[in-house]
Amino acid sequence: MDANCLDFSSLMGELSGFDACFFCLGVAAAAMTEANYRRITYDITVAAARTLAKQNLGMTFIYVLWAGTNSTERGRAMWARVKGQTENARLRQPFEAAFMFRPAAIAPLHGMRSRTSRYRFLYVLATPLLRVSHKWFPKYVTTSEQMGRAMIKVAKQGSAKPVLESLDINEL
Numbered sequence: 001m002d003a004n005c006l007d008f009s010s011l012m013g014e015l016s017g018f019d020a021c022f023f024c025l026g027v028a029a030a031a032m033t034e035a036n037y038r039r040i041t042y043d044i045t046v047a048a049a050r051t052l053a054k055q056n057l058g059m060t061f062i063y064v065l066w067a068g069t070n071s072t073e074r075g076r077a078m079w080a081r082v083k084g085q086t087e088n089a090r091l092r093q094p095f096e097a098a099f100m101f102r103p104a105a106i107a108p109l110h111g112m113r114s115r116t117s118r119y120r121f122l123y124v125l126a127t128p129l130l131r132v133s134h135k136w137f138p139k140y141v142t143t144s145e146q147m148g149r150a151m152i153k154v155a156k157q158g159s160a161k162p163v164l165e166s167l168d169i170n171e172l
Contacts, residue, residue, distance in 0.1 A: 005044055008051035016055035020155035024064045029079035037079060042086045053093050060097045060155045063090050067104035067165060091162060099154050100163045104140040106147055139167045146170055
């Protein structure tokens, strides 16, 4: 990975004056080494948040992870450990507020499509089931619309919980 992906100093002027950040960067961990996954998941997130914190101490930082994130930073699943480390680093930064969104499954609405061909294929197969499952299993499935509305609500009003799972997202 290019070191420039970790240096946001040239953007300092453009990254000031914001109330909230919805940080949704992520990659699939399949076939990645832990070092490469960590560079993308942890290092870029920390570098971006560090720059944003310098410019916007009153900001609310919302970080989207995935259900199963291991905030103990231990465990067998590499991706869950790295996400947990990233989540904990976010919570330690000097933002006005930081919230972690951990959806299990997101049913896309309104014609939304992934840019990743593998996910597009999976969503074509799973979307009808996800839409029905959303009503039956709100603990595990949310929709893209509910996700967006919940992120905006939490950015404006905060939340009693710093970590929000699918059910929390659906209840907002």
